[in-house]
């Protein structure tokens with residue numbers, strides 16, 4: 001089987017219905033006023049997209065480009081300019097940055113001094129909370145002792161290392177250029193450098209991967225000195241090279257749906273047995289702190305800077321152009337690089353909040369909902385209440401007067417809905433915006 005957008009049955013139908021949206025190309029700079037008036041809270045997250053990679057992996061759906069030093073320098077100038085434009089136009093709103101995350105691409109390709117520069121720019125134009133986490137995704141090959149210390153000195157305090165697998169053959173299938181030894185060394189170097197939180201990413205549902213191999217990966221991960229382990233299935237979008245290889249049958253197939261389910265529940269057994277608590281469906285932690293900004297992506301406010309970055313302020317959602325050259329040109333000319341935008345009404349905001357708390361975070365207290373939306377859950381949930389009733393009928397969720405949460409059976413259903421959403425919404429959005437830099441209209445899914 002191929003874990004693509006057609007593999008999720010009813011969950012694809014629900015994801016498509018719940019997250020249908022249309023992005024339009026902005027026609028003037030009036031968007032700055034629109035953005036200014038759209039924040040629903042003052043504590044915000046910031047996402048920085050660093051699109052450069054030393055080589056391009058065949059399954060990668062992200063916005064990326066091959067490393068080129070000159071282009072990277074121009075890109076950083078544009079990134080700082082974009083921060084400055086937003087900072088000036090949002091001045092006076094009392095916004096406070098509580099979380100920063102650099103993703104990519106391969107953010108660890110930049111040098112520590114470049115991050116210091118970015119952080120100085122952020123501090124110049126925004127109020128950055130002294131306690132805010134600054135997380136960066138890293139390729140194991142970049143995490144030498146010297147660079148790890150440099151990143152910490154530059155102000156990065158959380159690190160997510162893209163280990164993916166402790167099996168050489170799986171790294172080869174994924175087209176990764178790092179080795180198992182690189183990963184182990186990167187973890188030791190990061191720990192020694194003093195990062196306050198280290199996460200490692202692992203992937204399952206790889207072609208030819210067995211359950212025993214997956215268990216070994218989880219066991220090796222849990223023997224490392226890391227606070228968090230995040231697990232992802234290999235999702236296949238139709239615009240990546242690995243899709244053609246699956247179609248041509250040159251790679252074998254991904255494990256079956258039955259194995260998918262076993263791998264998913266085994267992940268809980270192994271990691272919980274090793275002292276990790278599931279903070280969400282795919283993220284397990286030994287502390288109560290959590291790397292990443294998934295709630296902010298769904299609930300806002302999150303400002304996304306960089307080519308291909310997306311932002312959501314609470315009632316305004318935008319997508320930056322996915323062309324690195326157009327991003328640089330537009331931003332250095334003083335124009336926000338927004339290629340598509342849309343407004344988000346309170347009905348959709350409620351669905352996003354419920355979905356991210358229930359299906360990713362596993363449940364929520366009704367009083368939290370009432371505090372957020374100022375009214376009773378049953379009065380506010382609207383049409384989406386019918387979907388929740390069906391889920392309750394099938395014992396995927398359970399409710400009482402105080403809480404709504406997933407059942408054990410519901411965990412796997414939520415997992416299917418989550419990955420179906422990822423394929424149908426952000427991956428489709430990135431795919432469509434990668435076809436052309438400034439499309440007039442993009443309809444999702």
Ligand code: SF4
Pocket residue numbers: 052053055056057060061062064104105106
């Ligand atoms: S998977 Fe990561 S390293 Fe590979 S091309 Fe994509 S962003 Fe770059």
